[in-house]
Amino acid sequence: MRNFVPVLDLGWLLLESKDTPNHVGALMIFDLPAKAGSDYLRDLTAYLRSGENLVSPWNLRLSDGALARVWPMLESCSKADMEYHVRRHGLPRPGGERELGELVSRLHSTPLDLRRPMWECHLIEGLDRKQFALFLKIHHALVDGVAGMRIIQSTLSSKADERRAPPWCYVGAAGKRHKTKIATRTSSPASRESRRGLVFKSIANLYPAFFPRVRRSESLVTAFAAPRSILNGRITVQRRLSTQRFPLSRFRRIAEKAGVSVNDAVLAMCGGGLRRLLAEAGELPERKSLIACIPVSVRQENEMTVGTAISFGLADLATNEADPLRRIERVHASTKALKNQIGALPRTTVGAFTLAVMGPFLIQHASGLAGRMRPMFNLVVSNVPGPQQDLFLFGARLDAMYPASVLYHGQALNITCLRYLDDLNFGFTAWRDALPHVHRIAVYCGEALLDLERELGLVPK
């Protein structure tokens, strides 16, 4: 039963290459239910593999029909080889973060099979501390980063004892399917029109962010201020995912004491971690600082930019600054200048924002210039909205959730954080060969956070 769906977000499929597989991932850590018997994980596997009718976007695959050779098309299929999509893994001993990190890095390095529904669910046992993990991969053509996290969250239940159809078959309380970025036949021409309008508006919004007619502030970072760095060459397929989890309160205290936003504290921490990582490899640009591309919210200053980013811009990470306090000041000055710059822009949606990013990417990749020219920025530091309530799967409580992002040529590192309850969970997605021990960025960020706290007198030196 074929049901062709034209790909509105064609770009995400065109960007797929053997070096840049285009899926996002979420690593979820669950507590085993207290009453779980020895058969719990076997039963969970059976549950995840059950269900007859896959719903969108879990039922979408690349069509291999004749038409699809001319123009990539998606088609829906209600059944799939569930043993293929839902897989079990064990960890070698001792089943700690290192072993989990190695496995998930490997899983994230493997492209999805686009001729099957474009997702995989990996159930991982053998973790210490009575936990298990789930690593979910889904293609970027089906969901964008923000919607992706929403859809992944919607696979979970807010009640510990709720039993419902497995995520891929769950139609939802009101009988509605998940909203995805794939336009279906039922979408009206009018809604498509307005969507297209949003795209153009968003692209228009980018212009002043990158090329301001008047440089309103010394601190505003403009396009091509970024130095060449080891993070901005061509990449290959191997990924390394490392994770860190911090209480949000630590960033809040830093923000309060330093008179900056929580987001500034996050960026300053990333700058500190990157400085050490690159310096140890002898690859730190001395003269210029690394520049991050960040989503920007125009809501009140101290709020995290969650779900309402209306544009994006460039921020100074001050990696050429040794002093943590001067670094956070510079970060703050640059994000403040950026907010002033784009504060007057009209609001558009996050979905349109994501689409707007596509244009430059496609041009760079189609021309083969990505990773070969001077970078507009050195890395993306982003955040995606996370769940603000306890979530459950098959009775198991979600303890933490980390995002795994997509990399492209010219972008060997991505830092994305996700707030879940009172924690900020960081996923550091890196090209494995970018530099030796690139996964140490997670540890170095933790140390940079502590440095900030020490310098601000929040913890003893």
Add this chain to the structure above:
Amino acid sequence: MRNFVPVLDLGWLLLESKDTPNHVGALMIFDLPAKAGSDYLRDLTAYLRSGENLVSPWNLRLSDGALARVWPMLESCSKADMEYHVRRHGLPRPGGERELGELVSRLHSTPLDLRRPMWECHLIEGLDRKQFALFLKIHHALVDGVAGMRIIQSTLSSKADERRAPPWCYVGAAGKRHKTKIATRTSSPASRESRRGLVFKSIANLYPAFFPRVRRSESLVTAFAAPRSILNGRITVQRRLSTQRFPLSRFRRIAEKAGVSVNDAVLAMCGGGLRRLLAEAGELPERKSLIACIPVSVRQENEMTVGTAISFGLADLATNEADPLRRIERVHASTKALKNQIGALPRTTVGAFTLAVMGPFLIQHASGLAGRMRPMFNLVVSNVPGPQQDLFLFGARLDAMYPASVLYHGQALNITCLRYLDDLNFGFTAWRDALPHVHRIAVYCGEALLDLERELGLVPK
């Protein structure tokens, strides 16, 4: 330090595609040493990851230089990211054959990264019965099936207490490097010349095997006698490896009682297993039998063809025959006719034999016809020489070793067996989507073997 090596066996690199990754594998099961402490596997990992200077073929990767864009080239590198090449895995519980099979199938489905030394070593723990497993992948451009098994064997020691450099750095007792199929600069023009001569001779030898001028026997299978079958279409990358281990004595008793060769008994078993597999899927060709491509030895009749196959030919598997005894008779008649046919051909080497197979493959694949035209045969049933003495790795005894083969378009199933000590170890490599439950071929072959024994009165009915 680059040391370019022209690829004599260029074909194996050209055959690499995203649907047909071109590596062979060996699944080795080891007994944990009796005195192994809890750190044994950690120490084994460290041992496998140690060593500074990789030796051939473990040091060869695809060159990405400008020249290599025109003509694929290999280059050697003495160092590699050993954490990448040597990886640890755990099995989910209960750690039985099913869990091991799922993991190894997945590992065999992932292409090698050709820009690194073209091998991977996967150490698998969590097996029941105090064992662990090693799955070794190596690219077909570096070793052919037979030499591959030899090189894999040479990574092991014949002494339990020997401690030597890890396989990838082991230079050998006499200080000589492993012989590989890659011609190095040191090979003399004369030896290259004679090698080339062998190739042409081998190809010439194929001609009478497939297109005999005089059909000497009714039982001789000639080219294009094979039916179209579900095993002979285009394939994709997902593999399923299943394994079976039988005492050689069972085949010997059948061969003796039926007056056939051990090889005939193996083929008759495969025919029986295939008949059931295809019949259950409603895909059994009724009129014609499946035809296997087999290596042929001209040594004495009852000997297994190990290491001295001088040519290959087509054998009737009699899958359209319900009676096991009539099936083994037909198999025997066809292999006997084949041996008479090619018995007078000059001996060449096994290496040249493998090269000779390349021509037709390349033409089929370059033209895109493979898997789209009527097959010359339905599957390869092959055997590779295995070790005839106990072998050890880091003090652990090798209990069993199974081959994992390469598939191509038009070849969705490969059956290869390997003799180790007194067992025949079968590896069934299949395209996952060839037909439902394709991995059951392993079980059905076991049942077909029992059927033969019952019909011959070797075991009670």
